[in-house]
Amino acid sequence: MGEAYSGLSGKGGDDFGYGEPFITYMNVYQNTYISEKDYELVQIAPNEKQNSVQYGDALFTLSSETPEEVGIGAVYLGNTQKLYLNSFCFGIHFYDERVLPQYLAHFISSSSFRRAIYPLAQGSTRFNLQKNDFMKMKFLLPSLEKQGHIANTLDALHCRLANEKSLTEQYILLKKYLLSLMFI
Structure with a gap:
């Protein structure tokens, strides 16, 4: 139904604060929908390969201090500019048109969805979502x-x-x- 992609890679503290727009971890964590107006900046070199976010992509937190906060999601509904995604998040671009992005945003915030992905949070002091197992999950729509x-x-x-x-x-x-x- 879709393809997962990772957030920013190879970035250090000096790369942030100017450059290209990217969606922050907190933006994904705190919102149901994300627009192209909610971002911070990161330096991306002209020949640098980074994944960009597209309209309708589901965005998820990948790592947290508690298992309950792993896999919190939001859906990107902007489409006017190229945006990147924070490194502690990942996205899923849906190729299947059987998923309405507005519905998806609420579905991934539901308690039933949260219960389904909770077992995929692995760790002891810091928890990470097992993205490969996450992508194998099936849901009825x-x-x-x-x-x-x-x-x-x-x-x-x-x-x-x-x-x-x-x-x-x-x-x-x-x-x-x-x-x-x-x-x-």
Whole structure:
């Protein structure tokens, strides 16, 4: 269904902060969707071979301090510029058009998906995802139509929750302001 690729390789501290855009570990870890606006910079030489991220690619964390945090995923939905991927992540480019990227983003965040990949986290002080075993896993997918309905519903809930969170933060600020006026 797809092909796995690795993130950046052969980079040192001096290579970061300027150059070409790349998707960070935390961006993959914290988001469901990633756009071309969420990146940092890394120096890539003109003849250097590095894998680039494409629209619809599933991106996963490869390494973490706890097994629960290995294999956290997001889907890239940008397509206006060439982006690279952090070295502690890997991506999967899907050739099969039976997978809707918006659905995939929610699927790889689900508890059932997380339970399925949890045993693939190997290590004692630092845990790594066994990418070869990960690629052998099989999952049942609903029809594209059902994937679209599921993704639209979950996206609507996600937006609603984000709005509620923003409102709550604004109310907290308002409360602090009003309390500061009352008790000078």
